[in-house]
Amino acid sequence: MIDVYLYSGFLGSGKTSLLLNSIAQLKAAGKKPAVLMNEFGELPVDSDSVSASGDVPLKELLSGCICCTGSEKTEAQLQALLEDYEGIDVILIETTGAAHPVEALDAVYSPLFADRLQVKGIVTVADAPRWLNREELSPRIHSLMLEQIRHAHIIALNKSDLVTDSQLATISMELANLNTSAPIVQTVKGKLDFSFIEKTLSAEKSAQQPIISGKNLPLSSKVILFLNPVKKEDVESWTASLPDTVYRMKGYIPIEGVKNPMLFQYAYGMVNWMPEYVKMPERLVVIGEGIEQIEWID
Structure with a gap:
């Protein structure tokens, strides 16, 4: 089975930086990663960066949310990845900043390839400076940001170099209160050891428990x-x-x-x-x- 990792997080938090770093590490380890990117607009801005990173199988979902109206398109793109490319070891899915992470998993759990994909978990990228100013967001967006944190299996606290040590400690404590089970890793420019992601998500759950809900059930x-x-x-x-x-x-x-x-x-x-x-x-x-x-x- 092919392992699938979902990268979640608010717009501009650093998901693509994390994705590019993960791709580089996987290729250096001799593995073949593939990518499904969910762009918010009509132009594949972020996926251009992935294309520039080398020979990486890539499919895009443009101008549609992976977790709602784009669900069928997401299934089609995942199916295309599996049919068009051989030898894929890992699939990395980057959602838009407007996607609810658990709803995004719905498309991955398609009966078309349920016996070929194994969802390992959700890595949510939290933007440290934006978190400090989250009260300025609209109630709906604020709620979405909280949900992205609550449903993470790993939290990458990104842009940690742009806040003070005191602020970083406060943010880490607040995130830990929202999600008591996910490890919080302070990152800069999305640099996170993929082997840590792999080992953490492999140790956290068995095949009978592929995701953990916000209530830790x-x-x-x-x-x-x-x-x-x-x-x-x-x-x-x-x-x-x-x-x-x-x-x-x-x-x-x-x-x-x-x-x-x-x-x-x-x-x-x-x-x-x-x-x-x-x-x-x-x-x-x-x-x-x-x-x-x-x-x-x-």
């Missing part, structure tokens, strides 16, 4: 395979019987009397079916807490 992902066609009403009855700790399901389910598997989506208690016009992999990805024992009852 383990979120798991599980793939359910369908060997035979089923009835839609049976799927909906099964869905209704699941515990409230199942938050999201997405996949392609073979339905009796229907030529191709149908796209099935579940979120916040709502079920949605959509027809597919090509043959898709017959599997369902389930995301939630304590879902290891959930199985399809045929």
Whole structure:
């Protein structure tokens, strides 16, 4: 499986600097990294820097948020990375500064490649000077910045050279109060040892606990395979019987009397079916807490 790391953080915090440093370290270690970049505007400004860094497989998602309307495009770009390039060891995903990190993971947990990608975790870049002046932000943006910190597995406190030692100590304490489980590393120009990221995220969780929620509750992902066609009403009855700790399901389910598997989506208690016009992999990805024992009852 290919390891996937999500780089989160507010606009201008230094995510691209961290990304470029990670690419250089991975290549020096003899590994082949690939990159998916989510640009906020129409021009691939940041991804030009990645292109200039050498022969690195790169896909872009322009002028669309990876975590909402761009989810299907994100799946397509990830699929293209996997199909167009061979020998990829690591995929680094840089979100826009406007992306909620957990929602951004939704596109990565696609049933199209659930058996090929392993999400290792979220690295959030916090901008030290901006954090000091965060109260000047609008309430919505302020809230997003807090969410990016809360859901991090590692926090890179960047631009630490632009604040005083006293301010740095205060910022570190405030970030630690928001996220008690993520290590905080002070960085300058996004320089962070990738081996630290790799070792920290490998030690922090097992394959059954790929991400940790803001409440420090383990979120798991599980793939359910369908060997035979089923009835839609049976799927909906099964869905209704699941515990409230199942938050999201997405996949392609073979339905009796229907030529191709149908796209099935579940979120916040709502079920949605959509027809597919090509043959898709017959599997369902389930995301939630304590879902290891959930199985399809045929």
